Amino acid sequence: MRDSLADIATAPLSRLMHFLRRQPVTGAGETIWALDGLSFEVKRGEVVGIIGRNGAGKSTLLKILSRITEPTQGYAEMHGRVGSLLEVGTGFHPELTGRENIYLNGAILGMRKVEIESKFDEIVAFSGVEKFIDTPVKHYSSGMYLRLAFAVAAHLEPEILLVDEVLAVGDLEFQKKCLGKMQDVGKHGRTVLFVSHNMQAVSSLCHRAILLDGGKIAADGVVEEVVSKYLRWGTNTTGEVKWQFDNAPANDVARLIRIRACDEQAVTRDSFDIRKPIGVEIEYQVVKPNIWFTPSIQVANELGVLLFNSAAQIDPDWENCYPEPGLYRSTCWIPGNFLAEGLLTVRVTLWGFSRPPHKGVVVHDAVMFHVYDNIEGDSVRGRTTGGYPGVVRPKLEWTTEMMDPPDRKTPSGLDLKSGLSVRTLF
Amino acid sequence: MTSNVKVTMIRPTSGWVSLKLRELWEYRELLYFLTWRDVKVRYKQTALGAAWAIIQPFFTMIVFSLFFGRLAGVPSDGIPYPIFSYAALVPWTFFAHGLAQSSDSLVNSANLVKKVYFPRLVMPIASVTGGAVDFALAFLVLLGMMLYFGILPTWNIIWLPLLLLLALVTSLGVGLWLTTLNVQYRDVRYVVPFLTQLWLFATPVAYPSSLLPEPWRTLYGLNPMVGVVEGFRWALLGTNNTPKPVILASSLAALLLLVSGAMYFRRLEKTFADVV
Numbered sequence: 005m006r007d008s009l010a011d012i013a014t015a016p017l018s019r020l021m022h023f024l025r026r027q028p029v030t031g032a033g034e035t036i037w038a039l040d041g042l043s044f045e046v047k048r049g050e051v052v053g054i055i056g057r058n059g060a061g062k063s064t065l066l067k068i069l070s071r072i073t074e075p076t077q078g079y080a081e082m083h084g085r086v087g088s089l090l091e092v093g094t095g096f097h098p099e100l101t102g103r104e105n106i107y108l109n110g111a112i113l114g115m116r117k118v119e120i121e122s123k124f125d126e127i128v129a130f131s132g133v134e135k136f137i138d139t140p141v142k143h144y145s146s147g148m149y150l151r152l153a154f155a156v157a158a159h160l161e162p163e164i165l166l167v168d169e170v171l172a173v174g175d176l177e178f179q180k181k182c183l184g185k186m187q188d189v190g191k192h193g194r195t196v197l198f199v200s201h202n203m204q205a206v207s208s209l210c211h212r213a214i215l216l217d218g219g220k221i222a223a224d225g226v227v228e229e230v231v232s233k234y235l236r237w238g239t240n241t242t243g244e245v246k247w248q249f250d251n252a253p254a255n256d257v258a259r260l261i262r263i264r265a266c267d268e269q270a271v272t273r274d275s276f277d278i279r280k281p282i283g284v285e286i287e288y289q290v291v292k293p294n295i296w297f298t299p300s301i302q303v304a305n306e307l308g309v310l311l312f313n314s315a316a317q318i319d320p321d322w323e324n325c326y327p328e329p330g331l332y333r334s335t336c337w338i339p340g341n342f343l344a345e346g347l348l349t350v351r352v353t354l355w356g357f358s359r360p361p362h363k364g365v366v367v368h369d370a371v372m373f374h375v376y377d378n379i380e381g382d383s384v385r386g387r388t389t390g391g392y393p394g395v396v397r398p399k400l401e402w403t404t405e406m407m408d409p410p411d412r413k414t415p416s417g418l419d420l421k422s423g424l425s426v427r428t429l430f
Numbered sequence: 431m432t433s434n435v436k437v438t439m440i441r442p443t444s445g446w447v448s449l450k451l452r453e454l455w456e457y458r459e460l461l462y463f464l465t466w467r468d469v470k471v472r473y474k475q476t477a478l479g480a481a482w483a484i485i486q487p488f489f490t491m492i493v494f495s496l497f498f499g500r501l502a503g504v505p506s507d508g509i510p511y512p513i514f515s516y517a518a519l520v521p522w523t524f525f526a527h528g529l530a531q532s533s534d535s536l537v538n539s540a541n542l543v544k545k546v547y548f549p550r551l552v553m554p555i556a557s558v559t560g561g562a563v564d565f566a567l568a569f570l571v572l573l574g575m576m577l578y579f580g581i582l583p584t585w586n587i588i589w590l591p592l593l594l595l596l597a598l599v600t601s602l603g604v605g606l607w608l609t610t611l612n613v614q615y616r617d618v619r620y621v622v623p624f625l626t627q628l629w630l631f632a633t634p635v636a637y638p639s640s641l642l643p644e645p646w647r648t649l650y651g652l653n654p655m656v657g658v659v660e661g662f663r664w665a666l667l668g669t670n671n672t673p674k675p676v677i678l679a680s681s682l683a684a685l686l687l688l689v690s691g692a693m694y695f696r697r698l699e700k701t702f703a704d705v706v
Binding site for chain 2: 072075097114
């Protein structure tokens with residue numbers, strides 16, 4: 005079963021208004037193509053994230069697929085029942101009770117009455133508002149309202165689910181619940197198109213992502229790479245930078261040739277699995293002899309916080325080194341399970357200490373790379389979704405032992421006097 | 431595997447669009463829920479609750495009886511004036527209510543229109559059917575009045591459901607036109623009360639249609655509500671004024687209104703989500 009979508013669509017609002025006001029549509033009016041030459045295919049069971057800046061056309065795409073707006077040109081073909089979650093709580097009426105609104109909202113979303121009845125208890129349990137289910141919703145707090153609305157929507161079981169930014173509202177707990185439920189949906193083999201600005205949610209839920217820009221597809225592929233591309237939008241920094249001889253950063257001591265981020269197989273990359281080591285490779289030329297010399301890197305996160313500084317002088321082969329003039333390649337290895345998720349920028353400095361003032365060849369924002377976590381289970385965050393604090397995320401060793409055990413046996417006959425030592429890696 | 435998988439094709443439409451009645455039938459449960467919602471919401475938080483359904487036609491009848499019946503001396507086809515006008519006011523109120531609700535239905539549910547898919551025809555239909563409960567209550571009072579005046583219904587009462595259907599079709603037909611226009615030109619909602627009032631006087635509620643000589647009377651039936659009102663009186667009260675040609679003319683006119691209204695609605699439906 006496939007969903008095959010080929011779309012060229014538009015919402016020429018200004019043109020429409022001209023028509024309705026019976027004004028002549030001269031060339032002075034501007035036609036805006038909300039989606040332009042968009043074409044893609046989603047296979048059954050794929051969970052696809054749709055990302056992009058505001059105004060890129062993401063909501064218009066979902067509106068067309070939900071049959072709320074009609075395309076001006078092109079077509080879309082969907083195989084399977086379609087459920088749309090463009091807003092949570094659509095159709096809720098404040099005067100009606102929670103119970104009545106469940107039926108109403110369920111019917112609006114496309115559930116049959118028998119279906120709603122059979123899932124009624126589950127919906128109420130999921131929402132956590134059992135006590136107030138027979139009170140008019142206008143008395144609910146906004147949290148209760150959202151939970152109830154999402155509970156109804158979460159029990160919609162279409163083959164194709166279209167979700168638009170519903171995570172943008174709600175507190176942290178609500179968002180965690182939404183994400184959890186959506187993960188379930190994905191696991192049951194349903195096809196999901198998920199529009200969001202929350203890159204962490206997109207990375208953890210989706211296998212594939214499509215980046216929209218100005219109504220066109222700017223990227224389509226593995227989620228980490230597409231998210232990476234989106235995050236570094238507007239900057240020119242990538243995983244690699246190199247220079248021609250003439251315009252390379254240099255001083256009388258050394259000259260830079262190339263800097264790149266690479267994995268253990270020496271492949272240049274701009275996105276890395278959080279568990280894997282990352283190599284920052286610097287190729288340079290030493291010009292002047294007898295200079296105490298060391299290259300160094302500084303790594304900062306998205307917020308500009310400097311995480312650490314490291315220099316080659318700690319390399320046992322490098323100590324007290326006065327390198328001969330020539331071409332060199334130094335690589336700094338950042339271990340896996342050390343950095344946190346996000347976008348990291350590297351500043352490279354070639355220090356030459358001949359006499360004060362110390363001179364260095366500095367390149368700010370030399371390379372940039374994205375660290376992601378697949379939530380497969382063996383990274384630090386394990387399988388937890390949602391925000392994980394800390395500017396670094398080292399995998400540390402934990403040991404636990406029970407202190408001063410009481411002199412008694414457990415029901416299973418285990419003698420606790422011997423003490424327990426549990427060693428866990430967290 | 432692919433045998434019973436629903437396939438949806440989304441394509442641009444142009445010009446006149448089919449009514450898609452089958453899809454409307456699939457969404458009948460939604461129609462039921464929306465009607466139920468309208469009825470429920472109308473009566474929650476009101477002090478008089480269901481009494482409102484009766485107050486409007488009843489007090490209008492009292493005012494009419496006083497000023498048209500007694501003071502102006504308007505004839506009433508041989509039956510007591512109060513019941514003469516009330517029997518007309520009951521279906522009239524149903525029509526007026528349906529008209530007012532359906533002409534506003536799309537704009538009132540703008541958030542639904544923008545966020546959820548369902549055949550948009552469901553909205554005006556639900557607005558019109560929402561008046562059914564009110565009608566039933568007012569009708570009970572009518573039966574009570576018939577008892578009071580000692581008038582027994584004739585066998586023609588079996589035509590009553592059809593006549594009610596005629597009223598429904600009329601209010602839906604006009605409602606469809608108005609709601610489509612209302613989406614584009616918001617002044618339509620201010621026209622509706624005025625239109626309803628004019629229409630009330632253009633319909634033989636306060637006076638009998640027998641005031642008109644024959645060829646004009648049948649032509650008068652082109653106002654669909656004439657057929658409804660005279661039909662009600664004929665079926666319930668036994669007024670012997672051969673309304674059949676009038677009812678025929680009314681039915682034709684109502685059907686025309688409905689079909690044209692539905693087609694106009696469907697044609698502009700694709701713009702609703704953007705413009706409403």
